Amino acid sequence: MSQGFIxxxxxxxxxxxxxxxxxxxxxxxxxxxEPILRKLPGGAKGSAYRExxxxxxxxxxxxxxxxxxxxxxxxxxxxxxxxxxxVSRFRTALAGPLGSVGDKLVWAGTxxxxxxxxxxLAVVVSPLVGVITLLVIHNVVNVSxxxxxxxxxxxGGVNVASRLGVPALELGLRIAGxxxxxxxxxxxxxVTAWLVRDFEPSGITGxxxxxxxxxxxxxxxxxxxxxxxxxxxxxxxxxxxxWL
Amino acid sequence: xxxxxxxxxxxGVLVGLDMxxxxxxxxxxxxxxATVAGVIVGDPAGGLxxxxxxxFFALDVLPVGAARYPDYGLGxxxxxxxxxxxxxxxxxxxxxxxxxxxxxIGGVGAHLARISNGADVVRxxxxxxxxxxxxxxxxxxxxxxxxxTRSVLVLVVGLxxxxxxxxxxxxxxxxxxxLRIVVVGAAIAAVVSGTVRLTGxxxxxxxxxxxxxxxxxxxVLL
Numbered sequence: 250m251s252q253g254f255i256x257x258x259x260x261x262x263x264x265x266x267x268x269x270x271x272x273x274x275x276x277x278x279x280x281x282x283e284p285i286l287r288k289l290p291g292g293a294k295g296s297a298y299r300e301x302x303x304x305x306x307x308x309x310x311x312x313x314x315x316x317x318x319x320x321x322x323x324x325x326x327x328x329x330x331x332x333x334x335x336v337s338r339f340r341t342a343l344a345g346p347l348g349s350v351g352d353k354l355v356w357a358g359t360x361x362x363x364x365x366x367x368x369x370l371a372v373v374v375s376p377l378v379g380v381i382t383l384l385v386i387h388n389v390v391n392v393s394x395x396x397x398x399x400x401x402x403x404x405g406g407v408n409v410a411s412r413l414g415v416p417a418l419e420l421g422l423r424i425a426g427x428x429x430x431x432x433x434x435x436x437x438x439x440v441t442a443w444l445v446r447d448f449e450p451s452g453i454t455g456x457x458x459x460x461x462x463x464x465x466x467x468x469x470x471x472x473x474x475x476x477x478x479x480x481x482x483x484x485x486x487x488x489x490x491x492w493l
Numbered sequence: 494x495x496x497x498x499x500x501x502x503x504x505g506v507l508v509g510l511d512m513x514x515x516x517x518x519x520x521x522x523x524x525x526x527a528t529v530a531g532v533i534v535g536d537p538a539g540g541l542x543x544x545x546x547x548x549f550f551a552l553d554v555l556p557v558g559a560a561r562y563p564d565y566g567l568g569x570x571x572x573x574x575x576x577x578x579x580x581x582x583x584x585x586x587x588x589x590x591x592x593x594x595x596x597x598i599g600g601v602g603a604h605l606a607r608i609s610n611g612a613d614v615v616r617x618x619x620x621x622x623x624x625x626x627x628x629x630x631x632x633x634x635x636x637x638x639x640x641x642t643r644s645v646l647v648l649v650v651g652l653x654x655x656x657x658x659x660x661x662x663x664x665x666x667x668x669x670x671x672l673r674i675v676v677v678g679a680a681i682a683a684v685v686s687g688t689v690r691l692t693g694x695x696x697x698x699x700x701x702x703x704x705x706x707x708x709x710x711x712x713v714l715l
Contacts, residue, residue, distance in 0.1 A: 263516075263633070263637065265513050265514055265517075266514040266640065267633045267637075268514075269607050269610035269611035269614050270607060272614055276621065276632050277633065279624075279629045280633045298624070299624035302625075303624030306621040306622065306629060310559070314517075352555070352557050356555050356557060357555060360519070361552055367524050367525075367548075368524060368548055371524060371545065372541075376528045376540070376544075377528075380525050380529070383519065383522060383525060387519045388519070391516075391517065391518065391519075426697040427697055428700075430691075430692040430699075430700035430704060431700040431707075433684065434700065434702065434704020434706075435704035435707045436708065437685065438705060438708035438709045438711065439711050439712055439715070440545060440549075441681055444677050447582075455671075455674040455675075456674050456675075456681065457681075459675055459678025459681075460678040460679070460681035460682045461682075462682070463679055463682025463686070464682050464685055464686055466682075467682060467686035468686060468689065475553060476549075476550045476679070476682065476684075476686065477563050477593055479683065480550060480589070480590075480593045480679040480680070481593050483678070484590035484672065484679075487672050487675050
């Protein structure tokens with residue numbers, strides 16, 4: 250594996266540093282691709298390198314852990330000398346799948362599962378065990394996906410989409426939802442019991458009422474309210490009621 | 494004390510960078526950020542309590558691409574600065590309330606940093622389009638610097654507010670008890686609503702109910 254490839258992998262860790270509403274992670278893609286593109290005909294001073302880098306800065310977005318697939322595939326398409334229009338169409342087509350697969354697998358799958366397990370172990374075993382569990386589970390997925398993505402992108406080139414359908418990924422996507430639901434559901438009573446362990450019965454009833462009202466609002470009355478706004482509103486109401 | 498504040502600030506900056514810009518290793522998850530912050534200030538139990546409460550709120554968030562989401566990591570670090578060394582009954586509600594407010598401010602800060610990154614991109618559009626590696630590197634590194642600046646500014650607000658709260662806890666014992674009940678209730682609402690949103694399909698709901706039943710059995714047995 251070339252040094253440029255390894256440098257590119259490390260740069261994918263920073264791919265969202267310049268995230269913006271104009272080009273999203275476009276500049277990040279160029280930043281991460283740059284070490285691989287140095288070996289284009291003419292080297293780092295050649296026109297192929299500059300033109301490829303310029304194209305790489307165009308608007309793009311994907312899940313950060315899978316962005317390596319775009320870095321690898323777009324760099325490969327530059328080495329293969331594909332026409333500019335084809336690279337541009339390919340780039341547009343690639344963004345959707347990389348975003349949706351990553352969101353479903355990581356943000357709605359492995360992350361909440363790791364979080365639920367971490368919470369459970371933090372209150373049942375020890376805080377350190379909980380924290381380490383969350384970090385290890387999440388980062389095994391994080392690092393593995395990033396390595397796999399850059400590899401599969403480079404090997405697949407414009408055919409990378411067909412290589413995204415590996416059995417492990419498909420299995421992950423299939424079980425992500427149920428696993429999250431099961432883990433969060435199992436964690437909830439245990440951690441809630443720990444949170445209210447020194448509450449009076451009236452306090453437990455009160456917390457239940459606040460939770461019930463919040464759920465009612467979030468699910469049926471005001472779906473865009475969000476947990477943070479609800480939390481801030483109830484704290485503010487508590488202040489207004491003269492409790493502070 | 495000063496050493497602890499500096500260490501807490503340094504940890505906060507790392508947590509702020511981890512949210513979006515650097516690696517996303519989840520140091521910025523409240524459970525991690527607050528527990529480590531608790532160890533730094535010598536109150537691991539307070540850190541765990543804030544970490545658990547704010548992690549419940551964070552499970553309500555799907556941090557996808559262009560969405561605006563709160564920075565619960567910086568909120569967690571600020572929350573721990575309120576509760577450190579205080580009796581849990583007195584400070585839990587205040588700490589969590591400040592944590593939520595700082596998380597919200599941190600999210601607004603991230604949005605502003607993204608707008609500023611966009612202005613930078615527009616200013617250097619010609620150089621970027623021509624593939625100038627120095628322009629690409631410059632825009633990217635300035636984006637990283639904005640994230641450091643955002644984290645520092647949000648921490649100054651969060652830790653400053655925490656210091657003021659600790660100097661004069663603006664709360665009666667009765668108020669503190671009520672506030673703690675309120676934030677725990679809101680946290681439970683957030684985690685349930687977040688889980689349902691993440692896994693909203695009928696099959697996933699069956700797994701959720703199964704998990705809750707298993708969890709209740711666990712509570713009885715533990």
